[in-house]
Amino acid sequence: MYAIRTLMEIRSAKFMKGVIGSEGLPETARPTVAFFGRSNVGKSSVINTLVRQRDLARSSSRPGRTTEINYFLVNDAWHLADLPGYGYAKLPMEKREKIRKHILWFAGTPEVRIDLAVLVIDAEIGMRVTDREALGILSEAGRRTIILANKSDRGRRNDITNGIRSIRGEFPESTVIRYSSKTGEGRKDLLDTIAGTVGFAQ
Numbered sequence: 001m002y003a004i005r006t007l008m009e010i011r012s013a014k015f016m017k018g019v020i021g022s023e024g025l026p027e028t029a030r031p032t033v034a035f036f037g038r039s040n041v042g043k044s045s046v047i048n049t050l051v052r053q054r055d056l057a058r059s060s061s062r063p064g065r066t067t068e069i070n071y072f073l074v075n076d077a078w079h080l081a082d083l084p085g086y087g088y089a090k091l092p093m094e095k096r097e098k099i100r101k102h103i104l105w106f107a108g109t110p111e112v113r114i115d116l117a118v119l120v121i122d123a124e125i126g127m128r129v130t131d132r133e134a135l136g137i138l139s140e141a142g143r144r145t146i147i148l149a150n151k152s153d154r155g156r157r158n159d160i161t162n163g164i165r166s167i168r169g170e171f172p173e174s175t176v177i178r179y180s181s182k183t184g185e186g187r188k189d190l191l192d193t194i195a196g197t198v199g200f201a202q
């Protein structure tokens with residue numbers, strides 16, 4: 001009989017470390033999947049639904065919740081990195097700029113291991129200037145990047161569908177996944193994409 005493996009399984013996921021600034025980044029030999037996106041777009045929630053642990057990555061209705069780059073170890077084999085969000089308007093300009101620069105440094109520095117970058121956007125809002133900037137740096141650095149259109153449970157279904165279609169039109173080379181951390185839509189697609197990067201056996 002053939003064993004057909006259709007979906008990667010998450011057997012374990014644990015918090016590893018929080019990193020502030022450029023010090024203390026793990027020197028990792030393991031594949032790393034990093035989540036980028038504007039503040040409050042749902043990066044931490046996406047990670048929680050992906051690993052099916054409600055509170056692994058801290059999520060909040062208050063934007064700016066994630067302030068460190070948080071590393072998690074999954075299946076004792078690969079890492080997830082949950083980044084702070086950029087563009088939180090209520091932060092003082094100086095602090096906002098500092099976070100933005102740090103995230104872009106992380107995205108563009110070859111010594112930082114990123115095997116797959118997941119750019120999380122709000123499906124209802126679409127790509128903003130800051131998202132395009134992050135995408136530009138990631139692609140200049142040669143990172144494999146996918147776009148995850150989160151919160152697709154909200155708004156009118158047609159608007160979401162049209163929004164995602166126009167993102168696909170603008171970025172024909174990119175994988176765009178329709179996602180909802182609330183309903184679990186797109187989880188399988190995201191897992192498959194990650195498995196394609198870190199290996200199905202992991």
Ligand SMILES: Nc1nc2c(ncn2[C@@H]2O[C@H](COP(=O)(O)OP(=O)(O)OP(=O)(O)O)[C@@H](O)[C@H]2O)c(=O)[nH]1
Pocket residue numbers: 037038039040041042043044045046058059060061062063064065066067083084085086150151152153154179180181182183
């Ligand atoms: N309706 C809906 N709400 C969501 C979804 N994903 C996240 N949220 C909500 O959006 C808010 C922000 O979620 P977080 O996961 O904290 O967002 P984040 O991108 O990690 O935010 P920062 O850490 O501040 O950058 C929370 O109130 C979540 O419950 C989704 O798919 N659908």
Ligand SMILES: [Mg+2]
Pocket residue numbers: 043044045058059065066082083084085
């Ligand atoms: Mg967060």
